[in-house]
Amino acid sequence: MKPVHVFNAGPCLLPQEAIDRSIEALKDFKGTGVSVLSISHRTKEWDETMDECRALWRELLNIPDTHEVVFLGGGASLQFLYVAMNYLEKKAAYLDTGVWAHKALKEAQGIGEAYAIACSKDRNYTYIPKGYEIPTDLDYLHITTNNTIYGTEIKEDYDCPVPLIADMSSDIMSRRVDVSKYDLIYGGAQKNVGPAGVIFAIIRKESLGRVSRYIPTMLDYRTHIDKLSMFNTPPVFSIFVMNETLKWLKGIGGVDAIHALDVKKAELLYGEIDRNPLFVGTAEKEDRSLMNVCFVMAPGYEHLQDAFMGFAKERGMIGIKGHRSVGGFRASLYNACSLEDVQALVDCMKEFEKTNG
Numbered sequence: 001m002k003p004v005h006v007f008n009a010g011p012c013l014l015p016q017e018a019i020d021r022s023i024e025a026l027k028d029f030k031g032t033g034v035s036v037l038s039i040s041h042r043t044k045e046w047d048e049t050m051d052e053c054r055a056l057w058r059e060l061l062n063i064p065d066t067h068e069v070v071f072l073g074g075g076a077s078l079q080f081l082y083v084a085m086n087y088l089e090k091k092a093a094y095l096d097t098g099v100w101a102h103k104a105l106k107e108a109q110g111i112g113e114a115y116a117i118a119c120s121k122d123r124n125y126t127y128i129p130k131g132y133e134i135p136t137d138l139d140y141l142h143i144t145t146n147n148t149i150y151g152t153e154i155k156e157d158y159d160c161p162v163p164l165i166a167d168m169s170s171d172i173m174s175r176r177v178d179v180s181k182y183d184l185i186y187g188g189a190q191k192n193v194g195p196a197g198v199i200f201a202i203i204r205k206e207s208l209g210r211v212s213r214y215i216p217t218m219l220d221y222r223t224h225i226d227k228l229s230m231f232n233t234p235p236v237f238s239i240f241v242m243n244e245t246l247k248w249l250k251g252i253g254g255v256d257a258i259h260a261l262d263v264k265k266a267e268l269l270y271g272e273i274d275r276n277p278l279f280v281g282t283a284e285k286e287d288r289s290l291m292n293v294c295f296v297m298a299p300g301y302e303h304l305q306d307a308f309m310g311f312a313k314e315r316g317m318i319g320i321k322g323h324r325s326v327g328g329f330r331a332s333l334y335n336a337c338s339l340e341d342v343q344a345l346v347d348c349m350k351e352f353e354k355t356n357g
């Protein structure tokens, strides 16, 4: 295999260690002689994996006793519905910072009264709105901490006068989070903590049970908290791989260590984008994402877009095409992406400048 550098936006690059362990478990799960694909989820061995995974989440993110973590199927997109079902009684506000945030809002509007409290669509979602008033009679404020498509990120935990709910699909485990400030944090695993097929939801237990509607059993977070995410068959293999990914993360020093590396990677690439006259970043500098770095050809060099794409491809860069709504390029620097990968992309940009600048 030729060397490649994977910058896919999701599903993401996973640590080789987690992939190797998963291959072993596909053949033989914990010495049982049975593949992880065929084991019963009602066995001691599987319970241990679930317990380990939950404990790793709690330890790595410092989740307080007030909160429970569950693992479910259906993707982050189904969580948009869970949120409204479990929390929307009278009125909810959504910070509209991109396509995913907007989809979450739309889903809530099918259930009750929900509106965009602020929106950055006027400049194609290149910034995070600030300074808006938050009415105190809301059921909750919903935010999307990292806007995967546009490369903007809310990098702090808001002090919010109403219950705060966050989609952290694409920046979970990239920084320390004060979980106590949120009633709910959720996301798909496939952006930073595992493969597709499983979501995480970190729920303040006492925040549930406040809505008057009937909530279908499968859409009620209480069902899954009570049954430890095993009300029905959980996405066994996805959880297994997620667990191995978190073991790897703990092994390299946890969230603080990976945050330091994520900052280094992002600074390296943004530094090159700002230095190199051929490229320009699309997101407002103060809101730049550590995870998804979006950039385009600078004015006067637009005609070189396809040439750079081909140039980078020849040098092993994978997944750097920007989302169609932004264009240009997007490099996703999720946790398993190494500093060497980012350096290879930066070298490639420098080399392209020499021959085309």
Ligand SMILES: *Cc1c(COP(=O)(O)O)cnc(C)c1O
Pocket (backbone or CB within 6 Å): 010, 074, 075, 076, 077, 078, 100, 144, 146, 147, 148, 167, 168, 169, 170, 188, 191
């Ligand atoms: C990818 C993504 C989603 C959608 O996730 P699915 O699991 O594909 O439904 C939602 N929110 C954000 C921020 C994302 O990046």
